[in-house]
Amino acid sequence: MFGYFKQELSPDEKQEVLEMIEAYSLADVPLIVPIILINHHVRTFDQLDLRDQCYLHPHPLDLRLRSHC
Numbered sequence: 001m002f003g004y005f006k007q008e009l010s011p012d013e014k015q016e017v018l019e020m021i022e023a024y025s026l027a028d029v030p031l032i033v034p035i036i037l038i039n040h041h042v043r044t045f046d047q048l049d050l051r052d053q054c055y056l057h058p059h060p061l062d063l064r065l066r067s068h069c
Contacts, residue, residue, distance in 0.1 A: 001038055001042075001050055001053075001055075001056075002017055002018075002021075002038070004042075004045075004047045004049060004050055005041050005042070005044075005045045005047055008045050009041065013041070016037065017034070017037055017038065017041070020033050020034040020037050021034050035055075035056060038050075038056065039056050042056065
């Protein structure tokens, strides 16, 4: 997913995305953190291919299934 908009991101924005993915892989942050950040960039750069991906919106927010590590 990162590859869809990495050309449009500033170096700081790229670093932020990579840091959040790494923090998730180390179980320092819940999965929702990198997903929200990626969703932000998907909307900012209007990435139609990613906008409706079920991975970014897997279930209703009310279920709160992604808020824990």
